[in-house]
Amino acid sequence: MSSVHPTEYLFDHLVIIGRDSLDALGELFQSEGFHLSPLAHHNLGSSNRLIMLDTSYIELLGWEKGKQVQRAEIANQAIGLDALVFRTDDANACYEQLKSLGFSVNPVQELSRAGEFMGHKVLVEFKTVRFSEQPIPGLRIYFCEHLTPKYVWQEQWLNHANFMNSLKEIIIASSDINNTAASLMSLLNLDPKHCREDRDSIRITLPNIELCLQTQHTLEDAQIIGARLEQDSADPVDFTIDQHFLTHF
Numbered sequence: 001m002s003s004v005h006p007t008e009y010l011f012d013h014l015v016i017i018g019r020d021s022l023d024a025l026g027e028l029f030q031s032e033g034f035h036l037s038p039l040a041h042h043n044l045g046s047s048n049r050l051i052m053l054d055t056s057y058i059e060l061l062g063w064e065k066g067k068q069v070q071r072a073e074i075a076n077q078a079i080g081l082d083a084l085v086f087r088t089d090d091a092n093a094c095y096e097q098l099k100s101l102g103f104s105v106n107p108v109q110e111l112s113r114a115g116e117f118m119g120h121k122v123l124v125e126f127k128t129v130r131f132s133e134q135p136i137p138g139l140r141i142y143f144c145e146h147l148t149p150k151y152v153w154q155e156q157w158l159n160h161a162n163f164m165n166s167l168k169e170i171i172i173a174s175s176d177i178n179n180t181a182a183s184l185m186s187l188l189n190l191d192p193k194h195c196r197e198d199r200d201s202i203r204i205t206l207p208n209i210e211l212c213l214q215t216q217h218t219l220e221d222a223q224i225i226g227a228r229l230e231q232d233s234a235d236p237v238d239f240t241i242d243q244h245f246l247t248h249f
Contacts, residue, residue: 009188011056011209012087012144014170014227016241017077018062021249022047025060025079028249032239033162036060037154040113040124045070048113052157053229055208056167058241059085073130073140080246081224083140084170084211086188091127091145098143101186104133117151124151136183138221139172163231164239167209171226173216177202180222181213 018025026036026049037050051058061074061082069075074082088094091108098105108127115124125147134140146152158165174180181202185195194205204211214225226242 009086009088009143009206011167011170011206012085012146013050013057013059014081014167014224015059015061015083015085015140016246017074017079017082018060019077019079020063020065020067021079022049022060022062022064024249025062025246028246029060033160034164035157035160037157038116040115042071042111042113044111046074050152050157051160052153053164054158054166054232057152058167058227077140080243081227081241083142084224086141086143088129088143088145091129091143094143094145095129097189098129098187101189103135103187104131106130106132115151117154122148122151124148135187136180136222138174138219138223141187162239163233163237164229165232166230167227168230168238169210169212169228170224171212171214171228172222173214173219173225174222175215175217175219177213177215184211184213 016025022039029051030036034051037052039047039049041047045063046061047063049060051060063069095105095108106129108129111126111128113124115122127145127147129143131142172180181195181204184204188206190204196203200215202213204213226240229239229241230236
């Protein structure tokens, strides 16, 4: 994985909350041809399974059935599309930058989980930068520094039976897309050239994904309403994850 300057961010991963139904959520994605990583447990008390892609991934996040929820920030989250996570190669620099821009950020947090790599038990380690007050109401956003990326992007998890390998677009609905776009541009420290307006949407381009903001006047807060994956082929087929798809489990 190539490093990115702290002032420029790749998209790292999309979080889907499964609460205590991670097994059923995993089975749904497996039935659609995705190869998931094994169930893993964080030092903070949550559990996850991952759908690894070329430069990003999808995290199915929750906790084991019958166990008490230990992570306050996900305890009350509904099942569904939940969080946007951006990648930094320096969590401390990211923290300082966000703080200087006036965002309410918490101190850098260390996160880990047990894993395996080439037949050996390993510790998968991260640093995260989270907010005490989310910059965009309705969206859960944070930044992640991978300390052990080779343990995350393992070849065995990158091959899916449906040939999906890339997260191309995330769709965000908002009653005020101009304000939401401005907040995202500031948050990600982006030049205006990364943002373009269409008739009824605004698109923000990152090095490895597009964020598509669509107007939905009935919403009080912004929300993630869809994610589009794509095959790596001359005539790629799309796969869309939205709330309708997630009602199948």
